[in-house]
Amino acid sequence: MKDFRILNSRAPRIDAFDKVTGKAIFVDDIKRPNMLYGAILHSPLAHAKILNIDTSTAEKLPGVKKVVTSKEAGNVRWGVSPARYDENIFCIDKVKYVGDEIAAVAAVDLETAREAVELIKVDYEELPIVLDGLKAMDEGKPQIHPKYPRNTSAEVHWHFGDIEKGRAESDYIRTDSLSSKMQDAAFMEPQSMIAEYDQNGYLTLTSSTQAPHYVQRTLAMALKIPLHKVRVIKPYVGGGFGPKAACSTAELATCLLAIQTGKPVKLIFEREQVFLHSRARHQFFHKMTTGVKKDGTLMFLDHEAILDGGAYTSFGIATVYYAASLLGGPYRLKNMKYDGYRVITNKPACGAQRGHGAVIARACFEMQLDRIARELKLDPIELRLKNVMSTGEVTCNELNMSSLGMRECLEAVRDKSGWQDKRKRSEKGKGIGASCGFFVSGAGYPIYRSTTFHCTIVTKLNDVGGTVTVYSGSAEIGQGSDTMLAMITAEVLGIPLDAVHVLSGDTELTVDLGAYSSRTTLMTGNAAKEAAEDLKRKILEVIADKMDVSIDSLDFKDGLLYVDGGVGDIGELRREYRKEHLGFKDLPSETHLTFLEASRLAFLEKGSLVGTGKYKPPPLGGSFKGATVGTSPAFGCSAQIAEVQVDRETGNITVNKVTGAHDCGFAINRTQVEGQMQGSISMGLGEALMEEIKYDSCGRIVNANLAEYKIPTSLDMPELDAIIVESNEPNGPFGAKEVGEGAIMPTIPAIINAVYDATDLEVDELPLTPERIRSYIKKQKNNS
Amino acid sequence: MKKHITLNVNGKDHELLVEDNRLLVDVIREDLHLTGTKKGCGIGDCGVCTVLMDGVPTFSCLVLAIQASGSEIVTIEGISDGNDLHPLQQAFIDHGAVQCGFCTSGMILSSLALLNKNPSPTEKDIRKALSGNLCRCTGYQKIVDAVLAAAEIMRAEG
Secondary structure (H helix, E strand, O other): OOOOOOOOEOOOOOOHHHHHOOOOOEHHHOOOOOOEEEEEEEOOOOOEEEEEEEOHHHHHOOOEEEEEOHHHHOOOOEOOOHHHOOEOOOOOOEEOOOOOEEEEEEEOOHHHHHHHHHHOEEEEEEOOOOOOHHHOOOOOOOOOOOOOHHHEEEEEEEEEOOHHHHHHHOOEEEEEEEEOOOOOOOOOOOOEEEEEEOOOOOEEEEEOOOOHHHHHHHHHHHHOOOHHHEEEEOOEOOOOOOHHHOOOHHHHHHHHHHHHHOOOEEEEOOHHHHHHHOOOOOEEEEEEEEEEOOOOOEEEEEEEEEEEOOOOOOOHHHHHHHHHHOOOOOEOOOOEEEEEEEEOOOOOOOOOOOOOOOHHHHHHHHHHHHHHHHHHOOOHHHHHHHHEOOOOOEOOOOOEOOOOOHHHHHHHHHHHHOHHHHHHOOOOOEEEEEEEEEEEOOOOOOOOOOOOOOEEEEEEEOOOOOOEEEEEOOOOOOOOHHHHHHHHHHHHHOOOHHHEEEEOOEOOOOOEOOOOOOOHHHHHHHHHHHHHHHHHHHHHHHHHHHHOOOHHHEEEEOOEEEEOOEOOOOHHHHHHHHHHOOOOOOOOOOOOOEHHHHHHHHHHHHOOOEEEEEEOOOOOOOOOOOOOOOOOOOEEEEEEEEEEEEOOOOOOEEEEEEEEEEEOOOOOEHHHHHHHHHHHHHHHHHHHHOOOOOEOOOOOEOOOOOOOOOOOOOOOOOEEEEEEEOOOOOOOHHHOOOOOOHHHOOHHHHHHHHHHHHHOOOOOEOOOOHHHHHHHHHHHHHHO | OEEEEEEEEOOEEEEEEEEOOOEHHHHHHHHOOOOOOOOOOOOOOOOOOEEEEOOEEEEOOOOEHHHHOOOEEEOHHHOOEOOEOOHHHHHHHHOOOOOOOOOHHHHHHHHHHHHHHOOOOOHHHHHHHOOOOOOOOOOOHHHHHHHHHHHHHHHHHO
16 A cells, blocks of 8 residues: 555544634634524414414514515425425415414524514414324315325336346245334434525525535525626535435524525524424335355345335435435445335425435345345355455446445454354344445436536645645534545645645535535545545646756655755755745754745746646446436445344343444545544444434424434443444545545444344334333244 | 522633523533534433533433533533543544444543543443433444443543
């Protein structure tokens, strides 16, 4: 491997100092002169006609500056996917879930804004509601959107290969089901935003978003403002995990209030609103029939899924595709059929969450593989190893495995965890389970149809020399993308990490589609690499010219210039630099000419120097309908082994250890790769054991807080062993690809399989709460 | 009704006139401009607003500002001076215990309270002490590693 100076290290995050000292600025830490505070009126009913909205009392409350409803917002349809624009900024004639937005208020302080919201009087006529996603398509059910007959906002019917042939050739066939509950991303920072509008008609939104670019686009379209007059800025963001990847009603409403009042407006979600707005994990109902040969060779998969996505489509059309497309790997599977339905119900809308669409499908399939292994008397890891693909193979749905360290991941966790011995051990209540995972490394196409570059980078040399600034529209949301950009830039330029500054998260800097689909390291990283190479060439061209040597003989390393690997004849250049800086006390005195000297001399010759970079994937995917979803320039994969203890009396599951391996292609930053793996395991563990949004019979969330919606605490998390596998991805910068989402894939099924090993329970519903486990055990006793 | 209070924050007395229903977290953030203390739920579930009150980790969203009068409050801005980081802060940086950073202030303050009481905590002690501070990014592993490392450094420094 190449001798890297910066990459593949454990360099501290470049934003860590600000974050450990409390200096890092998040949206709610910002105040503007004359700023107003916004509040939103949410529907208290799950499905009702709006007969009348009376804002007159609210408007009269002293301190209220503006009340807006659909009257001001108009009837503009918007959403995530252009094919499914089904939202209005404010409800017009109907509310569709408890939490649907009806009006917003701007007032001089938050208390007044909230009081005014209470004073808005809405007359409703209640309508029958649809809460059960499994029954939403039934004949005779109330239709929630006129445009979605049978409450189905998207359906997918795929057939790759020939499953009937696969069926005929199978020695063993079994059918299993797995369902989950709606979940919340539970990031620590509630959505926060400040909108400002100036006299020239320029709108600036400072928001806790993951995707400034898409928010900019949606604001422009829904508020009818030219795109170039909309700017979206993202300061530090306290986690996103998917729900912050699309524009929200709150962002549109806050902008509308700023436009109407001419004053800055700040709106901060309360925790309950995070749950009401949701856009988090769908509820999935999967049924899979899989056939295998006696030796474990996979022959076919026949898969049905219903996704309950609440009141609006949001990302749902992509979700229902992802639920199947990512089962194409990492195993060789020639024949795959899929019938998927994304249904509408009177609940908060679901969207994308870490491992978009693919997490529960993966859990169902991997759970089934363990049951098949038991039937065939095969070791579950051996069964998997028998079927895993290798680099260079193509899936039945035409996904190209340009690098795939799946086998290496499985072998790594098997060997590190002591799998063989622990499988044989039969301590009561203890179990061990394995699983694989597979995910895109950046969506192959933007959400809207466009030939746009997915990201561009401008890297500018500081005019005084010595440091560079990377300008990027990408979104640092905690995953470490700013540090990744700085490390790649420093490595390419051959300068220390602290000589690179990163300015990111602003649509005015460059285009970047945002932090979703695990795309930033591969895509924005590629653009940053190209920009740094461009800038380096421009600096070295000047030096080569001045020294009258070939540019190929020059390079920077650790901030020093090397000429044919040595010091070179730098006397004249150094004299020139010193002449320019008379009176400075800290002139460079290293034997080598420094980057500071060389880059300053380049500026003196050429003026401001910038390097530019860009990235978009090549055309990807097949020609069948929906072939674009699931495509990616690369795929990450992972394996995990969970060790559990099940208490048959209480039904309580304790996860004692998780050993995980992830193929990230190449670790730009080893600490950050491990951090993504460990965070993914934590979210997966929560979803496997405790996370569940609960509704009452009227469609109201009964646990819209972080006490009753449980996420893992430090006491719930076991020891995590994170192993990095590097398969050197040809399409990634220095071989790098994703880790942010793929690492969640194996966690849920590894836990399910460990519980199966411990108890023989064939579960079919998540999360595995003590109550559910007790009821499975009761059923098991009754059957035996 | 407004009341005059003296709030001792990070060793400095602040004379304030505050509504008697205002929360300590809001006064710290809005009136004293110490925005390192975060607000994540407002009802004591998440721990991002943790401050030390007379050395005890306290959710500042569950305390009225007037109740805090007479106590010594420490926020993240009070545990180090300028560029000299507290060993816990340095360990959080070195061990990758920081991702989005929204829970970090609370995590560090809860850890500090633990180490002040128990300079040689076990991993279990640390997990117990941090169980009221939620983190959705890290899975807690690197936070625990950082606290263990900081404890060792602090013991060596005496």
